Amino acid sequence: MSTIRIPEVVPSPAQDCETLHKSCEGWGTDEAALIRILGCRNAAQRKLIRDAYQQIYYTSLIDCLSEELSGDFRKAMILWTYDPPERDARLANEALKSRRKNLTQLQVIVEIACATSPHHLVAVRQAYASLFDTSLEEDIISNVSLPLQKILVSLVRSYRYDKEVVDSSIAKTEAAKLREAVQAKKLDDDELLRILSTRNTFQLRKTFQLYKDNYGTSIDKDVIARGKGIVESVMQVVIWCLDTPEKHFAEVVKASIEGLGTDEDSLTRAIVGRAEIDMIKVREAYFNANRSSLDSAVIGDTSGYYKDFLMTLLGSKI
Template identity: 35%
Template sequence: MAAIGNRGTVTEAPGFDPEADMQKLREAMKGAGTDEAAIIEVLAHRTIAQRQRIKEAFKRAVGKDLADELSSELSGDFRSVVLGLLMPAPVYDASELRNAMKGAGTEEACLIDILASRSNAEIKAIIAAYKKQFGRDLEEDVIGDTSGMFQRVLVSLLTAGRDESDHVDEALALQDAKEIYEAGEARWGTDEVKFLTVLCVRNQKHLLRVFDEYQKISGKDIEESIKGEMSGNLEDVFLAIVKCMRNKQAFFAERLYKSMKGLGTTDSVLIRIMVSRAEIDMLDIKAQFQKMYGKTLQSFIKGDTSGDYRKILLELCGGE
């Protein structure tokens, strides 16, 4: 399920000099105003690993944390992007999950976006980062903030126990398809546990066979059946898993599109995907976006954002 090679828009800066970059950022924060263009120039064109070295150089030279300094200088969505870029990937995901569960409500979409799309190794790293950053157990927090079958699906994903081999057992794929059909379309009420067992545990190639067999048995696409059988967050998480198994980049393209179409922009979703995928598969997400919606991702960003926030997102997109 991992992308082959680097398909990100952010790649290692040639001739990288963390000391020079650190000085540029210091200069950008000196005096009355802040030079946002200089901040974009450095941070949007360095990999996560390179940004960590800039942070170390800053702390060595100034005795302060770069993220704290930038946080006090910047504001709004631009600040959110910049601070996100300074975090290692598991720390960023952990922070997003913590923010989604803090306070009164829960942003279930964030839990779904992250946990349905990450590999076993990524989920384990997120759990460790969450414990280190917040001194809390991620599974306990998820259980405390969710309920019912939705909670059980998230807990299953958090075990990081999905088969990640390429093995397809044809007989088992047919059996899985039959059992899902019998658990949903073929009966009154839905046995959601059967969906969980298949969708949260089987490997990608096996699931693609299950989806094909399911279509033959039921005459329906698995996504159509999930929409008919489930509702709310449970429907959303099962659909996200199916979509990620079929084409993860198309899943993210759809999430970006929905975050910007209609009235207002869901900036939390837009920022999360742009920051977390820039170095991994943003080139493929952009290609999927254009294929699915007939317009470039950049054109949507231009139409829905403004100022320095727009500029940094466009740079993460690979420029205008």
């Protein structure tokens, strides 16, 4: 479900490094060449390029991109070039250190905890500790107040079984427990958090389905019906990321381009983060919700090399 276009014949990492190095030499930068190479390589290939660049030129490719590029294009290109766990660790740290702890920042933590694989979450936590000399959990505790702190720590500590195993009787029982907590407006309830932070996503989707079947409304709508605060909004994102992450990221893209101005950070995060995971499904979800294409929305709200790079990750031929 990746949208990036990897060429049938991929040059060696050394060859790619030579082209990248030449693109940054002399007067001006060949941004199109950078996009053509890095935008058309998967995570494993980008790692080989980063390692080879360091060995050949005794300098970091990330540092080179930072020096040569600017603006939203630079940020997007650097995020894409990072190893995915390091990328998410840096995004999490940036969100937690932000003075404003609104939904835009806090949903970054939820996405990492709930819309990625258990193995990726472990790798992000390891990268976070290595980069920042503290744990992701410690920084959540230091920077987020209760009850959101309790919710987020429970989620990032989880390690879900990632196989398709579903027990309908457990799903029915736990749907009732979720309903009880939601009705009581206890979104940091221990049982609710145990269910959401430990059950595999297939089990949770069955639980959410039975919740709707048994109580006549979906759990995310039930949560929002209990209040319009930040806790309810974050819990809605938790449910979306566990149940249908493609719908969540389609909403992130939509929110980033609505109104006056564009939230480039959110738009970049959504496209860079999902291009190798489920961007085809995000595209479909966006179209189903808005009756217009995600590609057209990106083209209409971005420009220059930033637009070209995002469209390359979306699979367009620039």
